Amino acid sequence: MHKRGLFFSLDAAFALFLTLFFVTFILYTLSQLDTSELTKTELLAYSQSVAETMEVQDSYSSAAAMSNFLANYTRPGICYNITLYTHAHVSLYSVLTPGCTQNSYPITIYRTYIQNNDSFSYVFFQGWYQ
Amino acid sequence: MNRKGFLFTLFLLFFFVSFILVLLAYKDWYVQYKDSSHALSEAATVAYVYDDIAQDFVQLNDMNDVEILRSGSNVTVSFLGLYNSSKNYTSLLHSYESTVENNYSQEIQMNMSLDSVAYGFSIPEYRVSTQVIGMGTGVGSSFSIFIDNYQNLTAINLTLLVQNKSKETATILPVGLKGTQTTVSVTILDSSGTNQVLKASKVLDGNALLQNLFQVRYGRGSLVTVGYGVLQGRNGVLSFSYDYNVTLLGLDLTFKDFNQTLHVNFNGSIDIKPQVSGVSQTQMIGIEG
Numbered sequence: 001m002h003k004r005g006l007f008f009s010l011d012a013a014f015a016l017f018l019t020l021f022f023v024t025f026i027l028y029t030l031s032q033l034d035t036s037e038l039t040k041t042e043l044l045a046y047s048q049s050v051a052e053t054m055e056v057q058d059s060y061s062s063a064a065a066m067s068n069f070l071a072n073y074t075r076p077g078i079c080y081n082i083t084l085y086t087h088a089h090v091s092l093y094s095v096l097t098p099g100c101t102q103n104s105y106p107i108t109i110y111r112t113y114i115q116n117n118d119s120f121s122y123v124f125f126q127g128w129y130q
Numbered sequence: 131m132n133r134k135g136f137l138f139t140l141f142l143l144f145f146f147v148s149f150i151l152v153l154l155a156y157k158d159w160y161v162q163y164k165d166s167s168h169a170l171s172e173a174a175t176v177a178y179v180y181d182d183i184a185q186d187f188v189q190l191n192d193m194n195d196v197e198i199l200r201s202g203s204n205v206t207v208s209f210l211g212l213y214n215s216s217k218n219y220t221s222l223l224h225s226y227e228s229t230v231e232n233n234y235s236q237e238i239q240m241n242m243s244l245d246s247v248a249y250g251f252s253i254p255e256y257r258v259s260t261q262v263i264g265m266g267t268g269v270g271s272s273f274s275i276f277i278d279n280y281q282n283l284t285a286i287n288l289t290l291l292v293q294n295k296s297k298e299t300a301t302i303l304p305v306g307l308k309g310t311q312t313t314v315s316v317t318i319l320d321s322s323g324t325n326q327v328l329k330a331s332k333v334l335d336g337n338a339l340l341q342n343l344f345q346v347r348y349g350r351g352s353l354v355t356v357g358y359g360v361l362q363g364r365n366g367v368l369s370f371s372y373d374y375n376v377t378l379l380g381l382d383l384t385f386k387d388f389n390q391t392l393h394v395n396f397n398g399s400i401d402i403k404p405q406v407s408g409v410s411q412t413q414m415i416g417i418e419g
Contacts, residue, residue: 022146041171048178087229110238112186120229
């Protein structure tokens with residue numbers, strides 16, 4: 001009985017060691033897969049499309065129009081802080097997606113915007129997942 | 131019992147090893163996917179910047195509404211709200227060019243240039259080009275469209291709005307002139323935008339001498355005229371001149387369709403070279419259809 005118990009314990013310990021080894025290896029490999037770059041790429045693509053749509057719909061013409069677009073037409077869970085600058089980089093107005101708090105900004109994009117057909121401005125997007 | 135335990139251990143080993151092999155294969159695929167996704171993202175960003183500039187360029191040129199429409203054996207290039215004589219497009223375009231090259235390029239860290247920038251458009255398949263004389267001055271100025279391949283031009287439809295209400299006469303000269311090639315239809319509105327000062331249509335030839343065929347006379351000898359024919363030694367020229375500010379509300383050029391892809395190019399090209407990647411784009415601004 002003593003001998004059998006010893007073998008059983010050794011066998012169980014070996015099995016446990018093997019299992020832990022495999023599980024550790026699997027978890028380590030999974031942790032090496034950095035998904036932040038991919039989510040950033042997706043956010044960038046989506047944000048570029050938002051920036052273009054807002055220009056087509058003339059949503060940069062006022063802070064109210066920008067706020068309205070962000071509140072009603074952007075995907076829930078994605079936040080933006082949008083600032084309109086003159087071409088000399090003077091800030092005109094800035095709008096944050098309602099319900100969002102400022103965070104780190106995984107993506108930033110620019111877009112040129114023509115006001116009243118003759119003055120050039122920039123729209124600066126900072127975007128993040130809520 | 132021993133045999134069962136051995137088989138169980140073997141099964142577990144097989145299971146874990148298989149799982150790890152699948153995991154490693156997935157990791158390799160994922161790394162490749164991430165790299166290609168990153169490269170695609172850079173290319174998409176360059177395309178996005180190109181679209182951004184092209185969209186603004188077209189807006190500055192008042193050429194937002196351009197369509198290529200095919201119907202039967204004809205193809206029509208249709209412009210809406212093409213030209214406003216009080217606007218100095220040259221000055222605006224060069225100002226925008228400077229903004230893009232000196233400010234925007236710094237903000238997004240891409241080397242960018244706008245080349246060969248000028249107001250106007252061309253349709254290479256029918257050798258169409260434009261020329262504006264006295265842009266922005268309003269008085270004594272003219273807008274000409276050169277259609278070198280005029281033999282294939284079947285119709286012109288032009289609508290002008292003149293910033294004046296005090297018309298004295300509206301005439302179509304000479305009355306007897308009649309060609310066989312191109313139906314030229316002209317509508318001239320006064321500043322109300324609804325009142326038609328002149329509406330006429332004539333069949334003309336592109337190689338006949340251009341005259342002030344459609345003419346509206348205002349006070350003090352001021353004129354707005356539209357003609358089609360030979361100008362500056364070139365056949366197939368559609369031209370209008372004006373002593374008041376005018377807006378070209380609409381222009382349709384209808385050609386015989388040879389079922390080829392048609393390009394409407396605006397006078398300008400964009401060159402984008404990001405500072406940190408090898409993806410670049412050089413392209414003329416225009417539409418095709």
